Amino acid sequence: MPDQLSPTAADIREPEELNDVMEEPRRGRGRPRDPDLEARALSAALEVFGEKGWVAMTIDEVATRARVGKSSIYLRWPDKTSLLTDALREVQLGAAVEAAEGGAADGDLGEPVAEPLLRDYLIAHATRRANLYLSDAGIAMLRLYVEARAHPDVFADIRRRAITDFVLDERRRVEAAIQLVDGVSPMSTVQLLDAVEGAVFMHVLVTPPELVDRVRLNLADYIEQMVDNQLRAVGLSPLGS
Known part of the structure; x- marks a missing residue:
């Protein structure tokens, strides 16, 4: 059985494709570079990974769906591991930026300053995660957790950069909010976040396809409650009173 880190037959580049990779940076008067190429490649990577999983995901299919040449993808990412890592991080960072641009009313991503903001932050965090799971990239995000368990060695770096880094950042922010509420609070940051995110995860995961629209419609009320x-x-007033 081939090593999971080794490229599949579909990923192996032919000599002429390697030449294309080396020649692309020297094109001065030819066709201009496509400014949307990277975005399309990342989106296609999530799509293929979500549908087929890690083993069946190939650079060939990603290139086809993104409508770009394999040489253009290899010029930016040396293998499908780095491509998938960037795709998973990009979609999560994009969700965080959108929330930050929404301002404090939508849940400030800065340092928590009071008990009401702990509630606001948890609501904003849960909403971001729910919207991510319900988005076009949702299947890829859900599959990520399974694949990271099924292929721990292959996914070691992907897990760190696309899961662990985000989890630790969320814990740090919630811990700061908890300390402002009660410096000696027995609340567990891990358990609080697990409870909030776990509820969102299961709410989306067990919903049959025909009820997804209803989940979206009632999402805000569900998350607030x-x-x-x-x-x-944990002994706190939801409104901080």
């Missing part, structure tokens, strides 16, 4: 229940469970 869920976060309030979690805060009550």
Whole structure:
């Protein structure tokens, strides 16, 4: 059985394709570079990974769906591991930036400053995650957790950069908010985030396709009630009173 890190037959580049990779940077008067190439490649990588999983994902198919040459992809990413890592990070960073641009009313991504903001932040965090799971990239995100368990060696770096880094950052922010609420609070940051994100994850995961639109419609109410229940469970007033 071939090593999972080795390229599949479909990924192996022919000599002429290698020449294309070397020649592309020297094109001065030819066809201008496509400014959307990277975005299309990252989107296609998520699509193929979500549909077929890690083993069946090939650079060939990503290139076809992105409508770009394999040489252009290899010029930017040396293998499908680095391509998938960037795709998964990009979609999560994009969701975080959108939330940050929404301002404090949508959940400030800066340092928490008061108990009401702990609630706001948890609501914003849960909403970001739910919207991500319900987006076009949602299947890729859901598959990521399974594949990271199924192929731990292959996914070691992907897991760190696309899961662990984000989890640790969220814990740091929530921990800061908890300390501002009560410097000696027995609340566990890990358990609080697990409860909030776990509820969102299961809410989306177990929803049949025909009810997804209803989930989207009622998402805000569901998340607010869920976060309030979690805060009550640890002895805090949802409204910070």
